[in-house]
Amino acid sequence: xxxxxxxxxxxxxxxxxxxxxxxxxxxxxxxxxxxxxxxxxxxxxxxxxxxxxxxxxxxxxxxxxxxxxxxxxxxxxxxxxxxxxxxxxxxxxxxxxxxxxxxxxxxxxxxxxxxxxxxxxxxxxxxxxxxxxxxxxxxxxxxxxxxxxxxxxxxxxxxxxxxxxxxxxxxxxxxxxxxxxxxxxxxxxxxxxxxxxxxxxxxxxxxxxxxxxxxxxxxxxxxxxxxxxxxxxxxxxxxxxxxxxxxxxxxxxxxxxxxxxxxxxxxxxxxxxxxxxxxxxxxxxxxxxxxxxxxxxxxxxxxxxxxxxxxxxxxxxxxxxxxxxxxxxxxxxxxxxxxxxxxxxxxxxxxxxxxxxxxxxxxxxxxxxxxxxxxxxxxxxxxxxxxxxxxxxxxxxxxxxxxxxxxxxxxxxxxxxxxxxxxxxxxxxxxxxxxxxxxxxxxxxxxxxxxxxxxxxxxxxxxxxxxxxxxxxxxxxxxxxxxxxxxxxxxxxxxxxxxxxxxxxxxxxxxxxxxxxxxxxxxxxxxxxxxxxxxxxxxxxxxxxxxxxxxxxxxxxxxxxxxxxxxxxxxxxxxxxxxxxxxxxxxxxxxxxxxxxxxxxxxxxxxxxxxxxxxxxxxxxxxxxxxxx
Numbered sequence: 001x002x003x004x005x006x007x008x009x010x011x012x013x014x015x016x017x018x019x020x021x022x023x024x025x026x027x028x029x030x031x032x033x034x035x036x037x038x039x040x041x042x043x044x045x046x047x048x049x050x051x052x053x054x055x056x057x058x059x060x061x062x063x064x065x066x067x068x069x070x071x072x073x074x075x076x077x078x079x080x081x082x083x084x085x086x087x088x089x090x091x092x093x094x095x096x097x098x099x100x101x102x103x104x105x106x107x108x109x110x111x112x113x114x115x116x117x118x119x120x121x122x123x124x125x126x127x128x129x130x131x132x133x134x135x136x137x138x139x140x141x142x143x144x145x146x147x148x149x150x151x152x153x154x155x156x157x158x159x160x161x162x163x164x165x166x167x168x169x170x171x172x173x174x175x176x177x178x179x180x181x182x183x184x185x186x187x188x189x190x191x192x193x194x195x196x197x198x199x200x201x202x203x204x205x206x207x208x209x210x211x212x213x214x215x216x217x218x219x220x221x222x223x224x225x226x227x228x229x230x231x232x233x234x235x236x237x238x239x240x241x242x243x244x245x246x247x248x249x250x251x252x253x254x255x256x257x258x259x260x261x262x263x264x265x266x267x268x269x270x271x272x273x274x275x276x277x278x279x280x281x282x283x284x285x286x287x288x289x290x291x292x293x294x295x296x297x298x299x300x301x302x303x304x305x306x307x308x309x310x311x312x313x314x315x316x317x318x319x320x321x322x323x324x325x326x327x328x329x330x331x332x333x334x335x336x337x338x339x340x341x342x343x344x345x346x347x348x349x350x351x352x353x354x355x356x357x358x359x360x361x362x363x364x365x366x367x368x369x370x371x372x373x374x375x376x377x378x379x380x381x382x383x384x385x386x387x388x389x390x391x392x393x394x395x396x397x398x399x400x401x402x403x404x405x406x407x408x409x410x411x412x413x414x415x416x417x418x419x420x421x422x423x424x425x426x427x428x429x430x431x432x433x434x435x436x437x438x439x440x441x442x443x444x445x446x447x448x449x450x451x452x453x454x455x456x457x458x459x460x461x462x463x464x465x466x467x468x469x470x471x472x473x474x475x476x477x478x479x480x481x482x483x484x485x486x487x488x489x490x491x492x493x494x495x496x497x498x499x500x501x502x503x504x505x506x507x508x509x510x511x512x513x514x515x516x517x518x519x520x521x522x523x524x525x526x527x528x529x530x531x532x533x534x535x536x537x538x539x540x541x542x543x544x545x546x547x548x549x550x551x552x553x554x555x556x557x558x559x560x561x562x563x564x565x566x567x568x569x570x571x572x573x574x575x576x577x578x579x580x581x582x583x584x585x586x587x588x589x590x591x592x593x594x595x596x597x598x599x600x601x602x603x604x605x606x607x608x609x610x611x612x613x614x615x616x617x618x619x620x621x622x623x624x625x626x627x628x629x
Contacts (some may be wrong), residue, residue, distance in 0.1 A: 007026055007040065007068055007071065007073055007075070011026050012068070012070075012071045012073075014284065015042075015071070015073075015280075015281055015284050016071070016280055016281060016284075017280055017284075018279075018280030018281070018282075018283035018284050018287075018341065019283075019284065019287070019341065019345075020284040020287070020288060021284075021287050021288055021291050021345045021349060022288060022291065022295070023105060023284055023285060023288035024105055024107075024206055024288055024289075024292045024296070026040060027040045027041060027042065027073070027104070027105040028040065028041075028103055028104075028105030028106055028107065028206065029081070029087065029103060029106065029107075029117070029119045029120075031081075031082075031083060031119065031121050032077075035079060036077060036078055036079040036080065036081055037077075037078055037081035037082075037119055038075065038076070038077050038078075039051045039065065039075065039076050039077075039078065039081075039087075039089075039103075040068075040073055040074065040075045041065070041073065041074050041089050041103065041104070041105075042071075042072050042073050042074075042104070042256075042281060042285075043072065043073075043074055043089070043091055043251060043252035043256070044071075044072025044073075044252065044256070045072075045093060045094065045252045045253055045254040045256070046074070046091045046092060046093055046252040046253065047092050047093060047094060048064065048065075048091075048092045049064075049065045049074040049089055049090065049091050049092070050062070050063055050064045050065060050076075050089070050090040051063045051065060051076050051078060051087055051088075051089055051090075052087060052088055052089070052090050052100070053078075053081065053085050053086055053087030053088070053116075053119075054085040054086050054087070055078065055080040055081050055082070055085055056078075056080070058088075060090040063076050063078050064076070065089075072281070081119055082119065083119050083120060083121055084118060084119065084120070085118065085119050086110055086114075086116035086117065086118055087103070087116060087117055087118070087119065088100045088101060088102055088103070088116050088117065088246070089101045089102075089103065091251070091252055091253070092253075093252055093253020093254070094253055095253070097253035099245065099250075099253075100246065101246055101247075101251060102115055102116060102117045102203065102204070102246045102247065103117040104205065104206075104248055104251070104257075104285065105205075105206050105285075105288075106118065106120075106204060106206060106207050107120040107121075107122060107206055107207055107215055108120035108207050108208075108210065108214065108215055109191040109203075109204045109207045109209075109210055110210065111210045111211065112191075112192075112193050112194075112195065112209075112210070112211065113193065115193065115203075115244070115246040116246075117204075117207075118210075120214070120215055122215055122216075122219075122296050123216075124215075124216050124219040124220075124223075126219070126223055126298065127223055127227060128222075128223050128226035128227055128298060130227075131226035131227065131229070132226070132298065132352075135231065135300060135352050135353075136351070136352035138182065138231055138300075139231065139300060139301060139352060139353060139354045139378075141378070141379075141418060141518070141519060142515070142516045142517065142518075142544065143182075143515065144182055144508055144509040144514070144515040145182055145183060145420075145463035145464065145515070146180065146181045146182045146183070146463070146464045146465075146466075146505050146508060146509070147181065147182070147183045147184070147185045147233065147420070147463065147464065147465040147466070148176055148179070148181040148183070148184050148185070148465075148466060148468065148471075149184075149185045149187070149422075149424055149425060149465055149466065149467045149468065150172070150184060150185070150186065150187070150467075150468040151186075151187040151198060151199075151425070151468070151478075151480060152165075152168060152186060152187070152189060152212055153195065153211065153212070153480060154478070154479065154480045154481070154482060154483055154484065155168070155172065155468055155483065155484060156168075156171055156483050156484070156486070157482065157483040160482070162211055162212055163212070164212050164213040164217060165208075165212045165213040165217035165218045165220060165221040166213065166217050166220050166221065166224075168212065168221060169220060169221040169223075169224035169225065170224065172184065172225070173224055173225050173228040173230060176225075176228075176230050177228055177229070177230070178502065179471065179498075179501065179502045179505060180501075180502050180503075180504075180505025180506045180508075180509060181230070181466075181505055182230070182231060182505075182509065183230065183231035183232070183233055183300070183301075184225060184230055184231070184232055184233065185233040185234075185235060185303055185465065186232065186233070186234055186235060187199050187200075187235050187425065188200055188202060188234070188235045188236065188237055188305075189208045189209050189212075189218065189234065190202040190204055190205055190206075190207065190208070190209070190236070190237070191203055191204025191207040191208070191209045191210065192204070192209060192242075193242065193244050193246075193247075194242070195211070195480065196480060197242070198425075198480055199235070199237075200235075200237055200305060201241070201242040201270075201272060202237050202241055202242075203241065203242060203244060203246070203247040203248070205285070205286075205289040205292075206289060206292050208297075218297065219297060219298075222297055222298050222299065223298070226298065231300040231301070232298075232299055232300050233299070233300060233301045233302070233303055233356070234293050234297075234299045234301070234302055234303070235303045235305055236289075236290060236293070236302045236303065236304055236305065237305045237306070238275065238286045238289070238290070238304065238305075238310075238338075238342075239274070239275070239304075239305060239306040239307070239309050239310050240267045240270055240272040240273060240274050240275070240306070240309070241257070241258075241272060241273050241275070242272050242273070243271075243272060243273055248273070249273050255276070257273070257275060257276065257279075257282055257285070258273035258274055258275060258276055259274060259276045261323065263317075263321055263322050263323050264276075264313070264322070264323055267309070267316070268316050268317060268321070269309075269316040276334075277310070277332070277334035277335045277337070277338040278334035283337075283338050283341060286338065286342070287338075287341060287342050287345050290302055290342055290345070290346060291345060291346065291349055291350070294346065294349070294350045294353050295349070295350070299353070300353055300354070301353045301354040301355060301356060301378070302346070302353075302354075302355050302356070303355075303356040303357075303358060303381075304339075304342075304355060304356065304357050304358065304377070305358050306358060307339070307357045307358055307359040307363075307366070307375075308358075308359050308360045308361050308363070310332060310335040310338075310339070311331065311332055311335055311336065311339075311359070311361075311363055312330050312331065312332065312361075313325060313330050313331070313332050314330045336375065339375045339376065339377075340370045340375060340376050342355070342376075343355055343370065343375065343376030343377055344370055344376060347376070347378075354378035354379065355376075355377045355378050355379075356377060356378060356379045356380065356381065356420060357375065357377040357379070357380045357381065358380075358381045358383075359380055359381065359383075360381075360383045362413075363375075364416075365417075366380045366417055367379050367380045367417045367418040367419075368417075377418075378418060379417075379418040379419065379420050379463065380417045380418065380419060380420070381419070381420050381422045381424075381465075382410065382417075382419040382420060382421055382422070382462055383422070384409075384410060384413075385410040385419070385421055385460075385462070386421070386422055386423060386424070386427065388406040388407070388409055388410065389406065389407060389410075389453065389456075389457075390423075390427060390438060391403070391406055392406040392407050392557075393438060393439060393449055393450075393453050393557075394438050394439070394440065395440065396440045396441070397440070397441070397445070397449075397535065397557060397558045397559055397618070398558075400535045400557050400558065401532045401533055401534075401535055402532075404530075404531075404532035404535065407456070407537055407557075408529050408537070410460070411461075411524070411526070411529075414461050414462070414524070415461070415519055415520055415521055417519075418518070418519045419461070419462040419463070419518075419519070420462060420463045420464070420465055421457055421460060421462040421463065421464055421465065422465040423435060423457070423465065423466050423467060423470055424465060424467050425467045425478060427467075428467060428469070428470070428477055428478045429477060429478055431477070432477070433477055434469070434470070434473075434474050434475055434476060434477050434478070435450060435469075435470040435473070435474075436450055436470075436473040436474070436475060436497075437475060437477075439453075441559070443493065444493075445559055445618060446473075447473060447493050447496070447497055447587050448559070448581070448582065448587075448588060448617065448618035448619065449557075449618050450473060450497060451497060451500050451581035451582075451586060451587070451588070451618075451619070451620070452555055452556075452557060452581050452618050452619050452620045453620075454466075454500065454501060454504060454581070454620075455500075455504065455553070455555065455579070455581045455619070455620025455621075455622065456537065456553070456555045456620050458504045458505075458507075458508050458514065458622075459514065459539070459541060459551070459553030459620065459622060460553075461517075461518045461519070461523060461524050461541070462518055463515075463518060464508070466501070468484060469484045469485070471497070471498055471501040472488065472489040472494045472495070472497055472498040472501075473488070473493070473494045473497045473498075474488055474494075475488060492587065493587045495587075496585065496586045496587025496588075497586065497587060499585060499586055500579075500581060500586040500587075503579055503586075504579065507578055507579055507622065511551060511578075511624070512543035512544065512545070512549070513541045513542050513543040513545075513547075513549055513550055513551040513624075514541055514543075514551055514622075515543075516543035516544045517541075517542060517543055517544065522542065522546070523541060523542050523543070524539060524540070524541060524542070525539060525540040525542070525570075526538075526539050526540075527539055527540060527552070527567055527568060527569075527605050528554075528567065528605065534556070534558065534560075534562060535556065535557040535558045536554070536555065536556050536557070536562065536565065536615065537553075537554070537555045537557070538552065538553065538554040538555075538567050539552075539553055540552055540553075540569075540570065541553065547570060549624065549625060550570060550571065550624075550625055551578070551622055551623065551624050552567070552569060552575065552611075552621075552622070552623040552624075552625075553620065553621070553622050554567065554613065554615060554620065554621045554622075554623070555619070555620040555621075556615040556616065556617065556618065556619050556620075557618065558617065558618065559617040559618050560617060561591055561614065561615065561616055561617050562613075562614070562615035563614050563615075564612050564613075564614075565612070565613045565614070565615050566602070566604050566610050566611070566612055566613075567604065567605065567610055567611050567613060568603070568604035568605030568606060568607030568608075568609070568610045569599055569607055569609050569610060569611055569625075570607055570609075571599075571609070571625045571628070572599045572601070572608075572609040572628060573598065573599060573625060573626070573627050573628035574596050574597070574598055574599075574625070574626050574627045574628075575596070575597050575598075575599065575611055575623045575624065575625055575626065576595060576596050576597075576623060576624055576626045577592060577593050577594075577595055577596070577597070577621055577622075577623050578622045578623060578624050579621070579622045580592045580593075580616065580619065580621050581616075581619045581620045581621070582616030582617065582618070582619040588616065588619065589616065589617065591614060591616030591617065591619070592614060592616055592621070593613055593614050593621075596626070597611050597612070597613065597623070599611055600612065611623075
């Protein structure tokens with residue numbers, strides 16, 4: 001095949017314009033039906049490029065590549081190449097620079113610590129048509145979304161060894177269905193040389209890591225979860241990349257993917273390279289990577305890591321260590337344009353998927369459309385909620401009244417963005433301790449506090465995310481070496497917490513008022529926001545019905561039971577206790593309201609009727625209006 005036929009003029013135009021969204025159809029290695037494979041790589045500053053691999057004894061003279069005029073892309077057809085063979089590109093640059101690079105658009109890599117790419121086809125017979133046809137409703141802003149964040153290498157193991165994608169598919173699906181989560185979010189599975197980076201130091205932007213199997217094995221994993229009704233979100237890292245010699249750094253003897261100036265191109269915190277978002281071809285590469293997983297792997301959404309580090313030129317830098325933009329500001333204008341381009345492409349090509357930003361600052365309009373001057377994400381992690389609520393819960397209950405505002409402050413800005421409430425892996429590593437160990441007091445108080453926090457979280461506006469192990473109160477801080485402490489889930493207090501989270505998930509999914517209006521003030525109403533002295537919070541949640549079937553969420557964050565606690569309610573009649581975190585089956589003391597409570601015509605909290613409740617110690621109750629009495 002002549003190079004011009006392989007890469008059309010339109011491909012070249014879109015690539016250099018920064019809008020090509022399917023580079024994976026043109027670059028990388030592609031098997032031909034009649035044998036052999038085409039190879040294409042972007043190396044505009046190379047003086048020669050050869051493809052070396054298993055079929056030619058890694059001989060750089062055997063298969064030189066031809067330059068495609070004016071595009072910077074080199075191409076070769078290799079008749080002896082076959083699926084499964086390892087290969088690299090031998091690149092010769094100016095001034096005698098020579099290096100062997102893995103393919104930036106490889107579909108598969110050798111098993112680490114080996115670094116070559118592998119020729120792979122992506123043929124697979126999908127059986128998830130029902131899921132794909134209906135997933136727009138599963139990913140909608142008014143749908144229940146309860147995300148189980150997990151790391152594939154440390155969720156479960158077999159005799160200390162990794163489970164492969166297919167083994168994980170069955171075990172994980174069974175567990176997630178039982179627990180009631182709607183989606184799984186995978187910490188990065190894009191190929192990474194250092195396992196201890198958890199995937200956040202990516203070298204293979206188009207290859208699932210070989211640690212757990214082949215591309216088809218990963219497709220099977222997603223296919224199986226879809227068939228069980230579970231969405232799959234992928235943690236994706238376009239913010240930086242490691243400087244391993246076989247990777248993207250200094251690719252053709254020049255700073256091709258990254259900025260040359262370390263004030264722009266080197267990340268001081270992560271010791272990694274920063275993409276040059278101002279280079280159109282780099283934007284095409286990254287947009288294509290994002291869409292690749294949605295296209296070829298049926299991924300349901302991308303959680304984009306470290307967005308704040310992309311948006312700010314001075315991120316993790318001191319004065320004089322960064323270069324202002326053309327207006328003299330700290331905003332990375334090229335990164336903004338890239339993120340907008342990415343989100344436009346995702347929602348254009350795959351409107352039934354979603355993008356979620358991990359953005360830790362108050363950058364405006366992250367989850368607003370690009371035509372409203374937003375970044376175009378579907379949702380954003382609410383890092384402020386996470387930090388404030390965990391800081392509050394870490395306080396001794398006797399002191400919580402002095403920190404009451406930490407639990408209410410999120411409602412000041414709750415509808416500025418489409419928020420996900422995360423209790424993520426970031427909070428259970430690097431000496432921060434496990435979720436259960438953040439809670440003060442004795443064993444009983446720790447478990448009661450964590451149940452109360454989960455109950456408050458599931459009532460609060462915003463989609464939900466819990467990192468693996470938190471749902472059963474793993475004591476040990478998370479480590480990527482080894483599996484979760486599954487033995488602990490067999491202990492009664494841990495099992496009670498696990499049962500509580502499962503029940504919460506099922507109630508949350510079945511109750512429109514708890515999920516339909518997460519991103520508008522129409523779905524929320526404070527009842528008690530100011531009872532700091534008793535550390536009580538109470539609020540109403542409403543669905544699309546405008547409050548015809550409201551839910552009342554009440555939290556008592558002290559170990560003191562509160563009897564005869566009067567709460568104004570919007571509707572007279574019977575209110576039923578849907579869930580009580582202090583129930584004996586969840587490991588609690590069994591305090592509560594014995595199921596149904598009838599309102600009284602007593603004015604309270606600006607409402608004509610009220611409930612007289614018993615609030616258990618360190619608890620959250622969720623009640624629903626069932627009848628008019």
